[in-house]
Amino acid sequence: MNSALQETATTKTAGATKWRRGKLILMTLLALLAWVFLNLGLVVAAWMRSYYAPIEPVPRAATLDLRTDKSTPGRVITIIATKPTPSKGDFIGHLWLEWPETPPLAKLGSRESGYYANDQIQAIKAMAAALILPWGTVTGQGYVPGLMKVDDGWWRHLQVHVRVDEARYQAALAVDRRWRTENRYRLRPSLIGPDRGRTYACQDYVFDVADALGLEAANRSWTEFPMGSFLRFARINRIAIAGQANGPTQ
Numbered sequence: 001m002n003s004a005l006q007e008t009a010t011t012k013t014a015g016a017t018k019w020r021r022g023k024l025i026l027m028t029l030l031a032l033l034a035w036v037f038l039n040l041g042l043v044v045a046a047w048m049r050s051y052y053a054p055i056e057p058v059p060r061a062a063t064l065d066l067r068t069d070k071s072t073p074g075r076v077i078t079i080i081a082t083k084p085t086p087s088k089g090d091f092i093g094h095l096w097l098e099w100p101e102t103p104p105l106a107k108l109g110s111r112e113s114g115y116y117a118n119d120q121i122q123a124i125k126a127m128a129a130a131l132i133l134p135w136g137t138v139t140g141q142g143y144v145p146g147l148m149k150v151d152d153g154w155w156r157h158l159q160v161h162v163r164v165d166e167a168r169y170q171a172a173l174a175v176d177r178r179w180r181t182e183n184r185y186r187l188r189p190s191l192i193g194p195d196r197g198r199t200y201a202c203q204d205y206v207f208d209v210a211d212a213l214g215l216e217a218a219n220r221s222w223t224e225f226p227m228g229s230f231l232r233f234a235r236i237n238r239i240a241i242a243g244q245a246n247g248p249t250q
Helices: 002-051 120-132 166-179 202-213 226-236
Strands: 060-065 075-082 094-098 112-117 144-150 158-164
Touching: 002 226, 075 166, 075 202, 075 226, 094 202, 094 226, 112 120, 112 202, 120 144, 158 166, 158 202, 158 226, 166 202, 202 226
Parallel strands: 060 158
Antiparallel strands: 075 094, 075 158, 094 112, 112 144
16 A cells, blocks of 8 residues: 555655746746847847838938048048948948059959958858857857958949048058957947957948048947948937938038
């Protein structure tokens, strides 16, 4: 009798343990799914804001004169943005620069260039891992190879022509030279390590140069697509472009 009761109690205990273990696994899977959908939701929302940016007709342009000495002609660097254009095979958008002449280290004869992942598929896989894995928030996206590419002839949606003194122009060239020796690409930043908070993408290249030109380039959100980053950059610097009420151009 006692043996039977003991066996029944043991069975119930084992069943309860198994049920708790199953519940824990289920809750963990649900939490992971919720985490993935939250991250995907942030990315999709950012893509929608970029895709539906009010920019027609194109290209829209603004002009900034940041010269301290108006008696000199200065140099003009153009900051250019495109939004996602699936009809042309572009689902991301892009930011890049046009220089008045070929920068040092650039391909001979080219004046337009931007920063890219060397392999877009590899970059997408690395970003997907950073979105899905719970520790992606802390470790960020793994680095993939990056490089500068020629963008001459790429279609434009928005652009800002920035006229600066020679000193600022040379400072911008120094930043461009540094990026042309860069070989890392990362969209989602890490919260730890020497490069915490740092991303390496087309926006970062353009905004680093913009900073050298004397414009304010606040740190962008990792969820922002290029056009979204550009529109926020325009608001911060009070650049009236694309129908945005950002204040007068200079």
